Amino acid sequence: xxxxxxxxxxxxxxxxxxxxxxxxxxxxxxxxxxxxxxxxxxxxxxxxxxxxxxxxxxxxxxxxxxxxxxxxxxxxxxxxxxxxxxxxxxxxxxxxxxxxxxxxxxxxxxxxxxxxxxxxxxxxxxxxxxxxxxxxxxxxxxxxxxxxxxxxxxxxxxxxxxxxxxxxxxxxxxxxxxxxxxxxxxxxxxxxxxxxxxxxxxxxxxxxxxxxxxxxxxxxxxxxxxxxxxxxxxxxxxxxxxxxxxxxxxxxxxxxxxxxxxxxxxxxxxxxxxxxxxxxxxxxxxxxxxxxxxxxxxxxxxxxxxxxxxxxxxxxxxxxxxxxxxxxxxxxxxxxxxxxxxxxxxxxxxxxxxxxxxxxxxxxxxxxxxxxxxxxxxxxxxxxxxxxxxxxxxxxxxxxxxxxxxxxxxxxxxxxxxxxxxxxxxxxxxxxxxxxxxxxxxxxxxxxxxxxxxxxxxxxxxxxxxxxxxxxxxxxxxxxxxxxxxxxxxxxxxxxxxxxxxxxxxxxxxxxxxxxxxxxxxxxxxxxxxxxxxxxxxxx
Amino acid sequence: xxxxxxxxxxxxxxxxxxxxxxxxxxxxxxxxxxxxxxxxxxxxxxxxxxxxxxxxxxxxxxxxxxxxxxxxxxxxxxxxxxxxxxxxxxxxxxxxxxxxxxxxxxxxxxxxxxxxxxxxxxxxxxxxxxxxxxxxxxxxx
Numbered sequence: 001x002x003x004x005x006x007x008x009x010x011x012x013x014x015x016x017x018x019x020x021x022x023x024x025x026x027x028x029x030x031x032x033x034x035x036x037x038x039x040x041x042x043x044x045x046x047x048x049x050x051x052x053x054x055x056x057x058x059x060x061x062x063x064x065x066x067x068x069x070x071x072x073x074x075x076x077x078x079x080x081x082x083x084x085x086x087x088x089x090x091x092x093x094x095x096x097x098x099x100x101x102x103x104x105x106x107x108x109x110x111x112x113x114x115x116x117x118x119x120x121x122x123x124x125x126x127x128x129x130x131x132x133x134x135x136x137x138x139x140x141x142x143x144x145x146x147x148x149x150x151x152x153x154x155x156x157x158x159x160x161x162x163x164x165x166x167x168x169x170x171x172x173x174x175x176x177x178x179x180x181x182x183x184x185x186x187x188x189x190x191x192x193x194x195x196x197x198x199x200x201x202x203x204x205x206x207x208x209x210x211x212x213x214x215x216x217x218x219x220x221x222x223x224x225x226x227x228x229x230x231x232x233x234x235x236x237x238x239x240x241x242x243x244x245x246x247x248x249x250x251x252x253x254x255x256x257x258x259x260x261x262x263x264x265x266x267x268x269x270x271x272x273x274x275x276x277x278x279x280x281x282x283x284x285x286x287x288x289x290x291x292x293x294x295x296x297x298x299x300x301x302x303x304x305x306x307x308x309x310x311x312x313x314x315x316x317x318x319x320x321x322x323x324x325x326x327x328x329x330x331x332x333x334x335x336x337x338x339x340x341x342x343x344x345x346x347x348x349x350x351x352x353x354x355x356x357x358x359x360x361x362x363x364x365x366x367x368x369x370x371x372x373x374x375x376x377x378x379x380x381x382x383x384x385x386x387x388x389x390x391x392x393x394x395x396x397x398x399x400x401x402x403x404x405x406x407x408x409x410x411x412x413x414x415x416x417x418x419x420x421x422x423x424x425x426x427x428x429x430x431x432x433x434x435x436x437x438x439x440x441x442x443x444x445x446x447x448x449x450x451x452x453x454x455x456x457x458x459x460x461x462x463x464x465x466x467x468x469x470x471x472x473x474x475x476x477x478x479x480x481x482x483x484x485x486x487x488x489x490x491x492x493x494x495x496x497x498x499x500x501x502x503x504x505x506x507x508x509x510x511x512x513x514x515x516x517x518x519x520x521x522x523x524x525x526x527x528x529x530x531x532x533x534x535x536x537x538x539x540x
Numbered sequence: 541x542x543x544x545x546x547x548x549x550x551x552x553x554x555x556x557x558x559x560x561x562x563x564x565x566x567x568x569x570x571x572x573x574x575x576x577x578x579x580x581x582x583x584x585x586x587x588x589x590x591x592x593x594x595x596x597x598x599x600x601x602x603x604x605x606x607x608x609x610x611x612x613x614x615x616x617x618x619x620x621x622x623x624x625x626x627x628x629x630x631x632x633x634x635x636x637x638x639x640x641x642x643x644x645x646x647x648x649x650x651x652x653x654x655x656x657x658x659x660x661x662x663x664x665x666x667x668x669x670x671x672x673x674x675x676x677x678x679x680x681x
Contacts, residue, residue, distance in 0.1 A: 135623065176602075177601065177602050177605060180605065180606075181609070184612070188612065188613070188616055191616060192620070195620060195623065202628060203639055205627050205628075206628075206636045208620050208624075210633075210639070212617055212620050213570050213571070213633065216571070216574040216613055216617065217574060217577075220554075220557065220574055220577035221577075223577075223581040223606060224577070224581050226581075227581045227584040227599075230602070231584065231591075231592070234588075234592045234594060235594075235596075236602065280639075280641065281639040281640065342641075348641075
């Protein structure tokens with residue numbers, strides 16, 4: 001009986017091999033492949049060589065993937081009447097289109113410089129900023145032995161590459177299953193990386209456990225949302241959900257609840273209020289290189305995914321989710337700006353500032369301004385992508401500066417310790433002041449162009465009230481950023497003051513990249529805006 | 541069986557999980573709350589899959605992925621919780637307040653002790669450096 005049944009099955013089912021266009025998705029495969037090679041290096045390379053091998057491998061892999069992304073972007077076919085470029089690859093799992101490739105490029109560039117920050121060794125006198133032996137307790141014999149032997153966790157490089165792979169998968173995913181897997185692939189390595197600081201290990205571990213518990217909580221909501229949307233549409237592909245919404249299949253309660261719950265998961269990753277509570281704690285506790293990486297790259301990836309889900313799948317129900325996003329955007333800006341004022345720790349201040357910037361980005365997202373053929377209008381997609389790139393480089397540079405200002409117990413993150421930094425090291429304080437002015441949105445910095453782009457598209461998309469709130473919020477945060485600048489240049493140092501450690505060329509290059517991009521995008525933003533414009537809309 | 545039954549059960553299960561996350565302080569029990577939430581999702585997905593007669597069985601496939609990811613999540617979570625327990629001596633989520641927004645009084649103390657730059661006296665108050673021994677070791681090496 002079983003044998004007969006089996007033979008029937010064998011006759012009926014012919015398994016076709018899936019059609020995967022490797023020529024379109026190889027950048028993502030390079031990143032995952034290099035991450036796997038990194039795991040093998042951990043297993044087989046002798047310990048003293050691992051640091052160099054892993055650093056070179058990670059940097060080369062990300063560079064190669066970036067070149068691949070540029071090549072793929074070079075020959076994207078036009079679709080949808082020339083509004084979009086690209087196509088759906090990997091049996092409908094991935095959408096490789098202009099916006100995806102722009103976001104991939106941004107993530108790969110930012111993570112390349114993050115690798116350089118990760119690899120910085122001179123600041124900790126010959127070892128990386130990551131724990132020598134994460135399992136050893138601080139203050140025990142095992143920990144001392146790990147320190148004297150100069151152990152270091154070079155696993156951080158493959159972990160980071162896995163996170164980058166997840167980040168690339170996230171905005172490219174064209175169905176909710178891929179999106180869920182990508183969300184977890186990008187989150188899990190970050191949970192671990194947060195807990196691996198060499199100094200202040202207990203704080204770092206606390207950050208890891210908080211990030212993990214809240215992240216798992218949020219992804220539970222995200223999944224419940226996916227389940228309800230699946231129940232509504234009967235499919236998990238974004239195009240299928242869009243079709244179900246357009247045809248009004250009924251059961252709107254399921255759809256609305258599903259959209260809301262999925263938004264919780266995505267807004268958590270972005271760090272939007274009221275789901276921002278983890279951001280300051282995790283940003284403060286995590287090793288600063290990891291914080292910079294998270295602040296820059298996670299935000300880019302999560303915004304990419306948010307844009308794709310809400311524009312492609314839920315675009316038909318726009319009037320239903322728009323009020324919710326209005327409230328979230330206004331709340332995020334309010335919370336971010338007001339709480340930035342009260343911070344006394346540099347990393348916490350930058351964390352709240354990142355929340356405020358998430359609010360500005362959401363302003364651009366809410367003012368949906370879709371592209372029309374042959375128009376040079378600032379669409380919200382272009383504005384948000386430009387903002388993400390500009391903000392990513394500025395924030396990565398700012399966190400890189402934080403790693404350099406130190407005292408006897410490691411990084412001096414308390415703001416009072418930064419008093420008089422301008423006298424000690426005018427160049428470094430000047431660079432940090434530049435980043436502060438970019439956060440504030442002063443003309444001739446990237447922040448101004450980014451805010452201008454976002455506000456223009458939001459204004460044209462009938463979100464005038466939100467733009468006014470955003471401008472007011474910018475004015476409030478100006479106070480914070482200018483206070484920091486005044487503190488650095490015009491206040492007397494407390495006690496002996498912080499010392500500015502001379503970092504190796506790796507950190508210098510990262511800070512320099514931050515400065516160059518911040519200035520370049522402020523003075524001559526047009527090439528990048530054109531690039532974002534050429535990317536076109538999402539493919540459907 | 542009407543679709544409503546499994547949906548209600550799943551919603552209740554999800555609510556219990558949310559309560560577990562919010563109401564419990566022990567990190568392992570919080571993790572169990574998250575697992576309950578994920579299993580509620582699984583029940584939902586399978587119920588919808590059966591109800592919609594999905595030929596591709598998208599719901600069931602997604603359920604398998606959720607189970608696999610949840611297993612990975614537990615492994616990762618327990619590792620983090622274990623290392624936190626060994627470091628802090630407890631896994632009470634509410635007592636982990638070294639990283640949190642403080643009120644003005646706490647801040648004044650922290651700023652004062654930061655100004656003194658005497659590392660041992662700062663431990664606990666500023667929450668900045670609880671392991672002076674390890675730090676000196678790292679500096680020496």
